[in-house]
Amino acid sequence: xxxxxxxxKGFLFLIAMxxxxxxxxxxxxxxxxxxxxxxxxxxxxxxxxxxxLLQEAEIKDTTVPNMVNKVESxxxxxxxxxxxxxxxxxxxxxxxxxxxxxxxxxxxxxxxEQNDNPLNFRNLNTASVLLDESQERLEGWQNLLNGFSxxxxxxxxxxxxxxxxxxxxxxALDSVLQGEMKVVHDRSLSLDSQQHIxxxxxxxxxxxxxxxxxxxxxxxxEITYRLNQLRTGMWKQEEAPLLNASETDYDSSLLAxxxxxxxxxxxVMRVFMITTWDTRxxxxxxxxxxLVWFMINLHHIRKEKDTDTILRNVQFLNRSALVSSLLLxxxxxxxxxxxxxxxxxxxxxxxxxxxxxxxxxxxxxxAGRWIxxxxxxxxxxxxxxxxxxxxxxxxxxxxxxxxxxxxGLCVLMLRKKTxxxxxxxxxxxxxxxxxxxxxxxxxxxxxxxxxxxxxxxxFAITAIDSLVLAVTLKVCSGxxxxxxxxxxxxxxxxxxxxxxxxxxxxNKLRRILWVATILAWSFSILRDLTFYDDVYxxxxxxxxxxxxxxxxxxxxxxxxxxxxxxxxxxxxxxxVSFFFDQNRQEGVHKKSKLGSLALIVRIGIWTAGFLIxxxxxxxxxxxxxxxxxxxxxxxxxxxxxLVNNLVSGIIIAFExxxxxxxxxxxxxxxxxxxxxxxxxxxxxxxxxxxxxxPNGDLLSQQLINWTLHDRSRRVHILISVPYKSDFRxxxxxxxxxxxxxxxxxxDPPPAVAVDSLTxxxxxxxISFWVSDLSEISSLRNGLMLDVFESFSKNExxxx
Numbered sequence: 198x199x200x201x202x203x204x205x206k207g208f209l210f211l212i213a214m215x216x217x218x219x220x221x222x223x224x225x226x227x228x229x230x231x232x233x234x235x236x237x238x239x240x241x242x243x244x245x246x247x248x249x250l251l252q253e254a255e256i257k258d259t260t261v262p263n264m265v266n267k268v269e270s271x272x273x274x275x276x277x278x279x280x281x282x283x284x285x286x287x288x289x290x291x292x293x294x295x296x297x298x299x300x301x302x303x304x305x306x307x308x309x310e311q312n313d314n315p316l317n318f319r320n321l322n323t324a325s326v327l328l329d330e331s332q333e334r335l336e337g338w339q340n341l342l343n344g345f346s347x348x349x350x351x352x353x354x355x356x357x358x359x360x361x362x363x364x365x366x367x368x369a370l371d372s373v374l375q376g377e378m379k380v381v382h383d384r385s386l387s388l389d390s391q392q393h394i395x396x397x398x399x400x401x402x403x404x405x406x407x408x409x410x411x412x413x414x415x416x417x418x419e420i421t422y423r424l425n426q427l428r429t430g431m432w433k434q435e436e437a438p439l440l441n442a443s444e445t446d447y448d449s450s451l452l453a454x455x456x457x458x459x460x461x462x463x464x465v466m467r468v469f470m471i472t473t474w475d476t477r478x479x480x481x482x483x484x485x486x487x488l489v490w491f492m493i494n495l496h497h498i499r500k501e502k503d504t505d506t507i508l509r510n511v512q513f514l515n516r517s518a519l520v521s522s523l524l525l526x527x528x529x530x531x532x533x534x535x536x537x538x539x540x541x542x543x544x545x546x547x548x549x550x551x552x553x554x555x556x557x558x559x560x561x562x563x564a565g566r567w568i569x570x571x572x573x574x575x576x577x578x579x580x581x582x583x584x585x586x587x588x589x590x591x592x593x594x595x596x597x598x599x600x601x602x603x604x605g606l607c608v609l610m611l612r613k614k615t616x617x618x619x620x621x622x623x624x625x626x627x628x629x630x631x632x633x634x635x636x637x638x639x640x641x642x643x644x645x646x647x648x649x650x651x652x653x654x655x656f657a658i659t660a661i662d663s664l665v666l667a668v669t670l671k672v673c674s675g676x677x678x679x680x681x682x683x684x685x686x687x688x689x690x691x692x693x694x695x696x697x698x699x700x701x702x703x704n705k706l707r708r709i710l711w712v713a714t715i716l717a718w719s720f721s722i723l724r725d726l727t728f729y730d731d732v733y734x735x736x737x738x739x740x741x742x743x744x745x746x747x748x749x750x751x752x753x754x755x756x757x758x759x760x761x762x763x764x765x766x767x768x769x770x771x772x773v774s775f776f777f778d779q780n781r782q783e784g785v786h787k788k789s790k791l792g793s794l795a796l797i798v799r800i801g802i803w804t805a806g807f808l809i810x811x812x813x814x815x816x817x818x819x820x821x822x823x824x825x826x827x828x829x830x831x832x833x834x835x836x837x838x839l840v841n842n843l844v845s846g847i848i849i850a851f852e853x854x855x856x857x858x859x860x861x862x863x864x865x866x867x868x869x870x871x872x873x874x875x876x877x878x879x880x881x882x883x884x885x886x887x888x889x890x891p892n893g894d895l896l897s898q899q900l901i902n903w904t905l906h907d908r909s910r911r912v913h914i915l916i917s918v919p920y921k922s923d924f925r926x927x928x929x930x931x932x933x934x935x936x937x938x939x940x941x942x943x944d945p946p947p948a949v950a951v952d953s954l955t956x957x958x959x960x961x962x963i964s965f966w967v968s969d970l971s972e973i974s975s976l977r978n979g980l981m982l983d984v985f986e987s988f989s990k991n992e993x994x995x996x
Contacts, residue, residue, distance in 0.1 A: 278352040291402065302409065305416055321423055324416070325420050327465070329417075359381065435648055442648075454586070484522055491521065511683060515679075525676060528670065565616065565617040572665065579657050597642065600638050610631055611635075630667050634661070663721075674714060677710070740754040763807070767806075838891070842876045842891045846892040854902065909966055909968050912977060914980065934984050935949070938980060941980075942966040
């Protein structure tokens with residue numbers, strides 16, 4: 198019974214436990230649902246917090262690299278600004294030069310306001326030149342400072358951008374990066390202060406330069422007005438007529454006026470010398486080059502055996518190379534200045550006169566020395582008179598005395614019996630020059646008598662200067678001829694010296710020397726008469742005025758440039774032709790490939806010269822089509838042969854069917870090629886005649902070139918022997934003589950054969966080869982004489 202009861206009780210306990218667990222599970226489900234709601238809110242809050250933390254971490258991760266790049270960029274900009282600022286523009290040098298310029302401008306301004314002592318032509322022209330140079334320097338300084346200021350402005354904008362960048366002061370970043378950012382920020386503050394000070398200095402200096410530039414423009418306007426007044430007023434009576442004038446009409450004596458003029462002119466020239474050192478440096482460099490050239494050539498000449506013979510043909514360089522080079526410097530160096538002060542020009546002229554007198558002394562006759570001394574004294578007195586700022590009573594009578602003496606000298610030199618120079622070629626312009634001088638000095642006398650002192654001084658200095666300058670330019674041309682002659686003799690074997698030999702210079706360049714002399718003389722006369730500016734403006738307007746033909750625009754200056762470049766190209770082409778000329782080299786008979794090369798070089802020079810001339814003249818490239826179209830029409834109507842020859846010349850240059858030294862035969866004419874030109878070629882027939890053959894014929898006709906591959910040639914000789922002679926022995930003797938001759942080639946072997954049998958004789962034909970056809974004539978003659986001598990010894994007759 199007991200086990201049944203136990204099982205019953207266990208069953209009941211199991212049921213009770215099941216019910217209680219079921220109730221617990223139901224309550225647990227309710228509790229789970231409530232906690233699920235609270236956990237979802239917590240998880241959502243945690244998720245948002247996590248996202249914000251992740252975003253903040255991501256921002257910090259991108260900010261650091263960006264700030265590093267920014268610091269590097271700012272550092273680069275600051276370094277560049279510091280480097281530019283450290284260059285330190287030479288404002289001190291500009292200030293020093295500007296201060297000196299301001300003193301000069303104030304001097305001119307004060308001098309212009311002195312109406313009781315007005316400036317004359319020379320002073321106004323000098324002031325105009327100096328003001329032009331001052332304006333050029335001021336504009337150069339202005340451009341320099343503007344460029345410097347613009348760059349500083351750009352740097353200043355970059356520095357201010359860095360200075361006001363608040364991110365450089367962010368304290369939330371890494372400490373090392375914060376230090377670098379602070380350094381950049383501090384540098385920007387320091388540079389901003391330095392830039393501000395530098396900009397103030399530059400702007401102050403710019404304003405000062407601008408003020409002086411305005412002053413220069415005002416002074417130039419006033420000087421232009423004064424010059425126009427003088428030009429219109431100098432034809433009017435300025436002072437009392439000479440015969441009615443008295444010493445009481447003038448404030449100062451002649452000595453006081455001269456002293457004052459020289460002191461003022463010296464101050465003006467000193468300013469001019471300071472502002473034109475660059476041009477004088479060029480003059481000194483050219484002078485040193487000429488002096489070294491003269492000395493080296495004379496040194497070579499004095500080493501030659503025939504030194505005396507060579508130097509006998511030299512007129513001026515043999516006397517003194519130093520003085521000759523100085524004469525060239527004082528004569529042509531002044532032309533580099535557009536309008537130098539009168540003091541500078543007359544000082545330069547004085548040195549020129551001294552050098553000229555030294556070189557002319559050996560060639561002056563006894564009467565010529567006195568005439569030249571008088572001319573020199575007159576030139577000096579007129580030059581000093583030209584510098585005077587004020588007039589004096591003694592000045593007018595001194596001017597009249599010098600003018601009358603010059604008139605007498607001109608009349609004396611016009612007489613044929615008066616010999617001024619010995620052993621010097623008389624100039625064909627001598628009479629015309631003396632008449633021109635006489636006319637000018639007569640005008641000066643007339644103006645002096647009527648009270649027109651300005652005109653009298655202008656005509657007087659121009660008259661004497663025209664005469665002295667003409668002699669100077671003639672001597673300078675002689676010095677250049679002497680220099681080239683000595684060059685050709687010192688290096689007689691040099692190709693370039695041969696191209697510029699003395700005979701060629703006198704024959705080809707005489708006209709060029711004459712043109713250069715006339716231009717230089719005319720320029721000086723216009724400058725003395727103060728007409729140079731007017732003539733220059735007229736020429737400038739004439740050559741630079743734009744003209745049109747249809748839609749094509751041009752100017753005469755572009756045409757002159759075009760022709761000048763073409764002329765230079767032709768000179769270079771002639772030099773190349775001369776340099777490769779085989780007639781002047783040893784071994785003319787030898788074949789040379791230089792002729793074709795020279796033709797190619799000449800064609801290249803002409804082509805390059807044509808293209809450069811077009812570019813230099815400013816001709817648009819699209820306009821070339823018009824020229825090519827016109828050229829095509831010309832070719833179609835009548836230039837076929839010319840173009841055919843030109844194209845054939847180019848083909849010959851590249852294909853090389855003939856070369857210099859070739860022996861050719863064409864149209865029954867035989868000769869040696871001497872020159873291959875662009876249009877035609879030249880052959881020498883060996884009898885002193887040159888045959889000109891168009892290049893087109895060389896390609897279109899049948900041409901025999903005996904030396905295309907080599908100069909060897911087969912020679913045929915016919916020898917006749919009568920039947921009564923032993924012709925077999927005669928054949929052997931001929932073969933023996935051929936064998937003895939070393940100039941006859943053994944390969945191919947020579948041959949002696951019977952050519953024909955006639956009624957009275959047997960004809961032997963001798964055939965052999967020679968290495969150079971130029972030796973055929975002498976070899977043929979020698980061989981026949983040897984055969985005749987051999988036949989005579991062996992009693993064999995020839996018919």
